Structure formats: C-alpha cells, structure tokens
Amino acid sequence: MTSRDRLYLTENIPTLVVWGKRDPVLPVRHAKALAETLPGAVVRVVNRAGHMPHRSNPPAFAAALANFVGGTSPAVHDQERWAQLLAG
Secondary structure, eight states: SSSSSGGGGTTSSSSSEEEEOOOOOOHHHHHHHHHHHHHTEEEEEEEEOOOOHHHHHHHHHHHHHHHHHHHHOOOOOOOOHHHHOOOO
16 A cells, blocks of 8 residues: 555645655655655755764755745645545
C-alpha cells in the first residue's frame, strides 16, 4: 500500500521535502521521483547530509526551511474544493 494514488490531494498544500544527498537508506534519486509525483512540492537536497539532514547538516536544513517558510504562502482551506477532490 502506498500513498501514490492520493498525492493529488496535496496539490494546494505547500510541501517542503528536505533530502540528504548522502542518504544511504533512501538515495537521492527517490527525492527526484517524489518531486515528479507530488504536485507542487519543493525538494531541497542537502549536501553533506545523510538520512537525517536536520541532524547531519543543521545549518543547511535550517536555511532550506527558513527559505521555504519565508517565501511560501500558506494553504487556504476550501471545503468545497476538498469535497470535489475527495469525490474523485
């Protein structure tokens, strides 16, 4: 079971994915695949970081997060739009 058939639900939700370039568990190619699948997601690959970029390169992780939060408008909940999306 995966979430791939439901990722369209995130199209209007700002999403940041931070990936470690040296991730031995989930290689960076997975980040690129995720970017193609997750509508509107911003993917930031952190150099000199592994599976937990917030721990292995905190300054780069914090910069990616600060840039995203500072430059992204929040989602606006629209009950009618959600009903349409969920109805298929």
